[in-house]
Amino acid sequence: MENLSLKSLKWMNQEFSCASLELITAMLYLLYGDISTKAAHMLALPKVSDFFTRLIQRVAPKSYQQAAGEVFVTLKFLENFCGDQVRFLARSFAVPGNHHGQQSHGYRWPYGPVTIITPFNFPLEIPLLQLMGALYVGNKPLLKVDSKVSIVMEQMMRLLHYCGLPVEDVDFINSDGKTMNKILSRVAEKLALDLKGRIRLEDAGFDWKVLGPDVQEVDYVAWVCDQDAYACSGQKCSAQSMLFMHENWAKTSLVSKLKDLAGRRKLEDLTIGPVLTVVSISRMVLPTLSDGCITQLHLFTTEAMLEHMENLLQIQGSKLLFGGKPLKNHSIPSVYGALEPTAVYVPIEEILKDSKNYELVTKEIFGPFQIVTEYKKDQLPLEVIGNSVNGTTYAGLRGRTTGAPQNHWFGPAGDPRGAGIGTPEAIKLVWSCHREIIYDYGPVPQGWELPAST
Amino acid sequence: MENLSLKSLKWMNQEFSCASLELITAMLYLLYGDISTKAAHMLALPKVSDFFTRLIQRVAPKSYQQAAGEVFVTLKFLENFCGDQVRFLARSFAVPGNHHGQQSHGYRWPYGPVTIITPFNFPLEIPLLQLMGALYVGNKPLLKVDSKVSIVMEQMMRLLHYCGLPVEDVDFINSDGKTMNKILSRVAEKLALDLKGRIRLEDAGFDWKVLGPDVQEVDYVAWVCDQDAYACSGQKCSAQSMLFMHENWAKTSLVSKLKDLAGRRKLEDLTIGPVLTVVSISRMVLPTLSDGCITQLHLFTTEAMLEHMENLLQIQGSKLLFGGKPLKNHSIPSVYGALEPTAVYVPIEEILKDSKNYELVTKEIFGPFQIVTEYKKDQLPLEVIGNSVNGTTYAGLRGRTTGAPQNHWFGPAGDPRGAGIGTPEAIKLVWSCHREIIYDYGPVPQGWELPAST
Amino acid sequence: MENLSLKSLKWMNQEFSCASLELITAMLYLLYGDISTKAAHMLALPKVSDFFTRLIQRVAPKSYQQAAGEVFVTLKFLENFCGDQVRFLARSFAVPGNHHGQQSHGYRWPYGPVTIITPFNFPLEIPLLQLMGALYVGNKPLLKVDSKVSIVMEQMMRLLHYCGLPVEDVDFINSDGKTMNKILSRVAEKLALDLKGRIRLEDAGFDWKVLGPDVQEVDYVAWVCDQDAYACSGQKCSAQSMLFMHENWAKTSLVSKLKDLAGRRKLEDLTIGPVLTVVSISRMVLPTLSDGCITQLHLFTTEAMLEHMENLLQIQGSKLLFGGKPLKNHSIPSVYGALEPTAVYVPIEEILKDSKNYELVTKEIFGPFQIVTEYKKDQLPLEVIGNSVNGTTYAGLRGRTTGAPQNHWFGPAGDPRGAGIGTPEAIKLVWSCHREIIYDYGPVPQGWELPAST
């Protein structure tokens, strides 16, 4: 911890020479291209990817394929920043100035010290992508992963060190979860004031899917809906929380197919599993190496989810489509949730009737739970995309709410604090700020004479 | 006001069809290219530019040339967004997706309703540039200009309406200053909590200039220093507050030239004038049409500035270089400041001795007041640019701290809320956010079969 | 002419200081922003735009609206490069290098001396857009406009000089057509060898339109087809030469509507008019100020067009849909063509039967003449866009072949010499080349020692 405080002190005093554009060049860009190349190669080895897949499964209940998918996305991210590609992130631009000898240069500049706080549901992918993104553009990150799952990233840190990451470049905080939660909770309120917005967010969301009037490929669409709603027990940030079917789809076998697909899920292979606690604000850019963060705990126990379901079923015309029962024969601790994949139908007129119903229906349940409703022509504006403000939107027959993260831009959109992940564009916008340097070397115009004061 | 609330209601309900990408296209981009073309042409007419120059002079004490400069920069900005150039601001990008039929598009998306709050020192340029920037990319702004000077922008609004600006596109709040200040002050604290960072800032700053070891063009450099420190009575956001001279410059006639140049300034032509009150936080992006804003009043009366000077002169080795007396023979109200162009020398060792001295010396006085100091080789790191974090930096013989705004990017830099002004880059980063739309129309791969759940 | 050769000599010796990046900055970018602003304003005056519209009509037979459209597009282009927008064209980029002190900058660099040769059909728009594009990025152009219409651009040169264009920046060659054609023809063959590709082309094309299976808005589509095929007597580079109708369209009233629309055209208002001679290669970038160019004359007399029609009607199953007769009651010289708007149907099977038919049908007639054919499902691949290589393609219900030039990129596409016009992208790609400057100022690494030779 001594090393940490020395380092942070240096940053705060702005003495850390790494902030120098020139030194960043030599020290950082090539080094991080190399680290990414080596780490990508390691993670491509079957025994390494299998190790991380199984380690994820131990702490975040998801199927082998889902955990392997997380490792694969992480691998692809590292491949994207091999060779000179970290260097290319630092691309700047320049325009000629107003007179001879002047040029205006626009750079993306690191913030310096930043803090990254990540949730439990993607123990490898989210922390690694954000950590490396922050490092690539020259920041000094402090990383705190949700303590229930931090062992995954702790192992990855060792792999990164093996691949050349200097140990002093990242501060990794690891502690017993209970204690940490207490500290964090206590600090939260103060931080909300102190930070005054020096923060970027990736929030979990209440994601909805709209099926338009053209019915086609029912089997395929049903499968995508099942995966979007129930894979990882519905605990992806982008999991489908509500399904709007055009009346044409309601006439098909879609809902019955959904029920069949949900019925295939079982605890043995973790295609359905426990629902963990959510830390709702997942990531922050902090201006100092403070170890505080903002956290809001949402407990989704089995009882809480069943109670929510009962409240929904009070709405006129609503009905249980399938699921709605606790999982059986398991040893999931009672602080977690354990529910069958569940769908509740609520008529659209009732959803829109008053704000009480609206808020109840659109309450985010971070678990295997979705609302289904049906709409008629004229109940939805034609231009859905133009009228919506989501950070990321998928359109088309093969659109998935959970297509993240290779193409993902997390919300909250329409919010200056909204954040993205993984792509060069996201790294540049989230982890660096614009700086303008105007070089104006002259010469002084020939025959210049002292003008009057103005 | 009724119109205003209806409008804001529409935005909040996200029914406002202008948020639609497609409609923005037709309604907005070409229209705003036309408005800019017409307004640029109007402002280029001598009688119009003279009208605005004199109007600025009536409320913001500055010389005719300085006020004319503000009108000229505003004109150039409007010229920059003639024809299709507003449309070109909406340039998006796309990359192919992971499979046949998928493409990922990145757009800059408007926030919707935004609030712009601008200070007194540039009554035309700052509100117009930020207002049009916000409009160009599809927002619905509420504009509040410092009430002492809002008549300038009120006249410009009429010119814009004449040039085709739809009256419902901008809400312009205008009120008696005292009342408004009361309202704003009361609301401020609440807002600081409510906004939680949905804000962008352009702050006034304590700007410093460093003269390196190579002495050349002393006359020219002295003139630039005089203009940077005392033009507009030192009330530019980018006015020079502190001058670091290398010892080589100290041996020249620079300081004596500075004194002579300061001595040329006189009240009659407003090359020196009253010091007004600062509203320190100048601009905000608010998520609703709330008319609140954050304001902190800094009073720079003559007495306050003289007291500050006396405190500085207590520091060992400090001395008054020139100025330091109240202006004479004027009718400036006593709530404002009236001071001769003033420079106080403080030895660099004393500035760095302890935090008390450091804070005293670096206190921002938004008036015709600067600190001068001298450094020796080894007292400044070689790579000044790499080690600094300013939002905008000028380097070179002709560098000016007040080179804004055509090349300007206001601070606070290194802050995710930092803002810019005027350039296409600044408009896009400040007034819009990233949105990703993934088109994934398929088709479903031939021979697709239902996979196992994951 | 002496001035011209002196100038070219200077360029060839690379002494012309304007090639200097720094001087270009001061001398060119701001100047050309100003010239564009002033010229746009002049051209927006009704008496000026009317003057140019009528002048175009005197030499290039087209309706008032078509000629006014040409003036309008020219005006919009000038508006696009007002203020700082010429300067912004010179935007460069930089990436950090391989070691401390190295940076690699990518610039768009002017060619220096270039020659522009433009055809008769757009006497104002094509020469002005290409001339200004060449000038904006720092070239020294020699301009030769087709001598039948060069009076239009000659008048525009005077307007540009009035707006500040230095007279020495452009060399404008103007001569009696016959003489010039002789000179050009003689030089042509030699040039083809000498230039070895230092040339960019905008070729006239055989443009086709495909109507897909979904029939809708027949009136609208018929009107677009009529305008695309017969406006300006079919003498736009992008005029529709062939129409592929899906069999569903063949069952509608489309062809009969086309006939009615063609029947509305009359000589009095020049909605139909004479067919002039084509200079097929329209624009070139030449490395020296040689006044040579390549030209191929295609004579489209009335007899030639009728003979072509007769040849087409020899094909089995072909028929005349409408037109096919010489215009009457006119004084058009017999060296030009004078034909009614004409459409000939040819069965698709016959078109594809052998190369003789194929070449006959796809022969470009630069006049009011089109081929119509009909195809059935499976006679056209599904992915038309992906399988085509046009420089510019329009897709959708409102797609027009003659939507140029605000969105235009002339062919020949798939050819490294292909050129574009008007947009910032086109100007940069056509009128400048990439130059890489690597700044590598060091310092030499501390403790550097002489390595062994390699």
Add this chain to the structure above:
Amino acid sequence: MENLSLKSLKWMNQEFSCASLELITAMLYLLYGDISTKAAHMLALPKVSDFFTRLIQRVAPKSYQQAAGEVFVTLKFLENFCGDQVRFLARSFAVPGNHHGQQSHGYRWPYGPVTIITPFNFPLEIPLLQLMGALYVGNKPLLKVDSKVSIVMEQMMRLLHYCGLPVEDVDFINSDGKTMNKILSRVAEKLALDLKGRIRLEDAGFDWKVLGPDVQEVDYVAWVCDQDAYACSGQKCSAQSMLFMHENWAKTSLVSKLKDLAGRRKLEDLTIGPVLTVVSISRMVLPTLSDGCITQLHLFTTEAMLEHMENLLQIQGSKLLFGGKPLKNHSIPSVYGALEPTAVYVPIEEILKDSKNYELVTKEIFGPFQIVTEYKKDQLPLEVIGNSVNGTTYAGLRGRTTGAPQNHWFGPAGDPRGAGIGTPEAIKLVWSCHREIIYDYGPVPQGWELPAST
């Protein structure tokens, strides 16, 4: 060969479905990201890189370090296009159109069939970088490597096939050199006419270095000069052919140090070696799969180089600085050259005296041979960079003429046919062309009525 002609036929008929944007997506971008990842990993294995280094040495006489450098640059290039980076090359842009429902998209589009012809001096790096660049953006290349060295690329093709490159994606022509040269020579003249510029060039060049007035780091600069002039026996395209020393440098020990450094070079470790024949035009984009190419043979035998030296020494005031003798004790065939590292001094006044001297001095000798001259203040314009037109320029203390290719852009610059290599910018500009697709789906405006013809 049958497969080849079938393939080319398909391209020429534009039936090859890979030209489809959509299919390119699925088939190509991800596949080539994978191939690059695998090939980079293979080439990073010490036994593989050593194999290629030694193989290069067998055919292209250069030291182990120089050959290893070639392999290293090739490796870095492959790393740069791992993961999604091939996909990101296909980034397009879009701007809103003129009316509701219209958008204009700008793509980089493949040419289709292209031919790559590469020289002997970099048997691995040049063909691999250009081949993969052409493939990444969707072309179908035919590759011909100089037959003396083609075994290197032939082995690399096998490695690429092993890494997943489909065998039908590249046509690799390999033949006995003598026969091939005959065929090529015969075809050359015809091609010069036929291609009419559908070609891009990377030419060998007469590269010069200018040492300015500030003398510093003489040891370091001497070493860079020695490497630039004599590494690879001066057979890099970017090898230093002429050295301009400011008179201040002439007073130092620079020339004597150059002599000492040249004296360290010896045949045993190939730090000096045979001079091969040059094929002067190295690469072409051909529109069909024709196996023709343009070639000009320059024979640089020992006798030819000595004769050139003698001619130079006839110039008044010239002298031999060092070298100038044939290599001894070797078995280099007499068709190749074998010369000591050589430098000839020629006074600058004599170089500029007349065009005969000028042409003699600036004749490119592709071997270990350089001209040295000396200039005084006022004999060189101040702004060298602004006044020069090289495709790539290095400026600064550590600038090298042979810093290629990671930052390289080969000439001929100022020529529309100029080409680059390796970087994303170079690949896009050289191997693809701009295509504009305007989507204009409507709808037709409400209440649209048929207008008059125009």
